[in-house]
Amino acid sequence: MRRLLLPFFFCGLVIIIFLNACNEETIKYQSYYSSGSALYKTHCSNCHMDDGEGLEALIPPLTDTTFLKNNREKLACFIVYGLKDTIVINGKTYDGVMPAETHLAPIEIAKLLTYITNTFGNNQGIYELSEVEKNLRKCD
């Protein structure tokens, strides 16, 4: 009986740690998402609009999940250094100018990106701070 108790106790501990970690992840995601939503309203929605639909051929929508996935590592650079390129979003060409947003800390960018990559039809999970920091070192 005593020999069984230790493994049983150990297993229980593992389960508790696992559940707890899982919970912490969702809490973190939710907090990123809701702060991200507020940041989006202040810094992005005047151009990309509340619904992420952008403006005609002037400002691209944020609804192109494939584009956001393929360019995941560049998104932080787009925000910090701006974007002046010719891009194709949902099959339409855009050649506008997005100004650099230099007032945002990496943690705020992580929250913003968590928000946009999980709204407007996107569902790509949390965007970690470490990811932002790593990607920002690679901007060209």
Add this chain to the structure above:
Amino acid sequence: MKFLKYITILSISTLLFSCSQNGKRLPFLGEMQTIDRMEGGKLVIDTFYQTIPNFSFVNQDSVVINNDSLKNSIYIADFFFTSCPSICPIMSKNMLSVYKKYKRNNEVRFLSHTIDPKHDTIPVLKKYANKLGVEGTQWSFLLGNRDTVYNIARHGYMNYAQENADIPGGVEHSGYFILVDKDRRIRGAYDGTDKQQVENLTNDIDILLNEYKSVKK
């Protein structure tokens, strides 16, 4: 016979009177001036409302737009610039919704004045209009001398346009849409960033168009 004539006059005037009573009219905004004068020994008071001063600008197709080009139209005026990062995209989006509603009705026109003429040259304005999906001259994006535009914004449209280095884009301005009637009088001002007020604008456009329908001059 004389009796019949009186009846006719009476009924016509009742008709006219009831027309102006039923049809809702828009107020006149801006400064009002009254001038007293004598006519046939009687005091007559004439009321003058603020009007938009003379102007002449060019639009995205290098067409000259002045008061004359607008004499048979009511119009909505605003002030913007193409590289504006703050409120302009929302204003353009809201103006676009109004434009779409009255598209091809030349009795309703749109004037968007750039307050950044250095950057917003005619080709830049043309590109902006194209990308917004605007064709023809119903909606004109106007280029003019900077001081002239600022002056007409401030004194003509009671608007406000002033450079401000503190805010992104460097130029701050009010986001108002101003409704002007065929006689150059200001009949409404609406926050162009506010969906509800923009809805009020479309209601008021209908009321104003109706004024011209019922009151044949």
